[in-house]
Amino acid sequence: MTTQQSLSVGIHDIAIATGHHVLELDDLAERLGVDPAKYHVGIGQDAFSVPAPDEDIVTMGAAAAKEVIDRHGVEGIRTVLFATESGVDQSKAAGVFVHGLLGLPKGVRVVELKQACYGGTAAVQLALGIVARAPHERVLVIAADVARYDVDTAAEPTQGAGAAAILVSADPDLIEIEPAAGVFTADVDDFWRPNDRSTALVDGRLSVSAYVDAFIGAWDDLAAQGGPAFGDIARFVHHQPFTKMAIKAHRKLTQHVGEPFDESELAIGFTYNKQTGNTYTASIWIGLAALLDLDDDLAGQRIAMFSYGSGSVGELMTGIVRPDHQQHRRVGRVQEVLGSRVRLTVDEYRALHAAGAATSEDVERPRVTAGPFRFAGVRGGARHYEAVAQD
Numbered sequence: 329m330t331t332q333q334s335l336s337v338g339i340h341d342i343a344i345a346t347g348h349h350v351l352e353l354d355d356l357a358e359r360l361g362v363d364p365a366k367y368h369v370g371i372g373q374d375a376f377s378v379p380a381p382d383e384d385i386v387t388m389g390a391a392a393a394k395e396v397i398d399r400h401g402v403e404g405i406r407t408v409l410f411a412t413e414s415g416v417d418q419s420k421a422a423g424v425f426v427h428g429l430l431g432l433p434k435g436v437r438v439v440e441l442k443q444a445c446y447g448g449t450a451a452v453q454l455a456l457g458i459v460a461r462a463p464h465e466r467v468l469v470i471a472a473d474v475a476r477y478d479v480d481t482a483a484e485p486t487q488g489a490g491a492a493a494i495l496v497s498a499d500p501d502l503i504e505i506e507p508a509a510g511v512f513t514a515d516v517d518d519f520w521r522p523n524d525r526s527t528a529l530v531d532g533r534l535s536v537s538a539y540v541d542a543f544i545g546a547w548d549d550l551a552a553q554g555g556p557a558f559g560d561i562a563r564f565v566h567h568q569p570f571t572k573m574a575i576k577a578h579r580k581l582t583q584h585v586g587e588p589f590d591e592s593e594l595a596i597g598f599t600y601n602k603q604t605g606n607t608y609t610a611s612i613w614i615g616l617a618a619l620l621d622l623d624d625d626l627a628g629q630r631i632a633m634f635s636y637g638s639g640s641v642g643e644l645m646t647g648i649v650r651p652d653h654q655q656h657r658r659v660g661r662v663q664e665v666l667g668s669r670v671r672l673t674v675d676e677y678r679a680l681h682a683a684g685a686a687t688s689e690d691v692e693r694p695r696v697t698a699g700p701f702r703f704a705g706v707r708g709g710a711r712h713y714e715a716v717a718q719d
């Protein structure tokens with residue numbers, strides 16, 4: 329007990345990856361005859377990533393994880409937790425493909441987690457528990473998703489694709505996670521995806537109120553667990569299906585606790601997600617990466633992280649940012665990841681969308697991605713991945 333209380337456990341590194349292509353929402357607005365301000369201001373998004381035909385959650389997750397492994401090696405990694413809403417197989421964990429692509433040692437357990445967009449946070453909590461019990465171990469958490477809705481629906485502009493790899497360790501470089509967490513579950517049909525669909529079904533308005541309910545519920549539970557006062561939290565970062573959703577929820581929380589609302593405090597955490605679009609399980613971690621990369625006043629400060637997965641589960645965690653976290657900023661790398669995407673026309677994006685449904689039919693995929701790994705196709709009903717030679 330004494331050992332666990334004094335042990336600092338948290339997030340040691342974060343890397344992000346996204347799809348090869350990007351659709352600018354200005355282009356979608358022009359096609360649909362919508363005022364672009366509805367997207368930029370009304371929902372708070374500028375663009376979304378679109379995977380190439382030879383990309384999916386495995387290739388994006390492996391690309392993000394490779395960065396983490398390149399920086400820290402594999403020593404002590406005995407667990408890989410892969411969280412996703414858009415899994416590629418009903419049985420095999422996506423992380424097993426990643427394990428193979430990265431050449432991880434055989435002495436590793438791998439499992440996949442699911443609860444809509446919340447799964448990555450559940451994985452981080454499991455990882456914290458493993459490291460608290462075995463501090464010499466490190467856990468590789470991967471959160472990756474392709475957010476797909478039907479075209480010509482209200483949800484179309486809120487699609488996206490991306491991955492985050494998070495290394496959880498003792499004595500972390502970035503954030504020490506505090507023990508108390510606020511959790512909330514309510515059975516609600518705001519967003520779901522039946523097994524025979526490759527696009528999600530969503531009641532957009534209900535998802536906003538369900539998210540707000542989960543945020544307030546998780547806050548109240550955190551308070552009941554002895555969590556910090558609102559004034560002792562320097563920054564909040566939220567799951568961001570679209571950034572306006574986080575703004576709406578945060579406004580409600582400030583009303584709930586009787587504090588002034590300052591929307592500008594949230595802006596830095598939106599920087600990357602406005603470009604990737606919704607990345608489901610990865611969204612909160614991409615928001616956190618933006619905050620750590622771009623906010624100059626975080627050292628030694630407490631931040632709160634709110635995760636939400638439709639259906640619904642919410643969790644509010646807090647952590648203390650390490651005093652020297654700025655030595656580990658990755659802003660240049662993220663700009664490269666986002667800036668190197670290839671812009672699509674609306675027709676090109678829609679053609680990719682139409683071809684993007686999962687299949688078990690044998691198929692070879694064309695070489696398109698510039699990432700380190702690609703989905704080569706389906707052979708004998710099984711998915712095949714391969715490394716791509718890098719320049």
Ligand code: CAA
Binds near residue numbers: 445484486568609
């Ligand atoms: N200028 C500025 N603002 C404008 C505007 C203009 N010209 N035109 C409209 N707006 C504003 C509207 O006033 C509105 O703002 P408020 O919400 O503050 O009132 C906003 O733009 C959106 O307008 P609408 O409500 O008319 O838009 P819509 O009907 O097209 O739907 C949406 C918007 C509900 C967000 C829809 O895109 C949607 O359903 N998206 C998916 C919802 C979603 O992602 N839910 C999250 C689920 S959680 C998750 O991530 C899933 C998971 O767990 C895996």
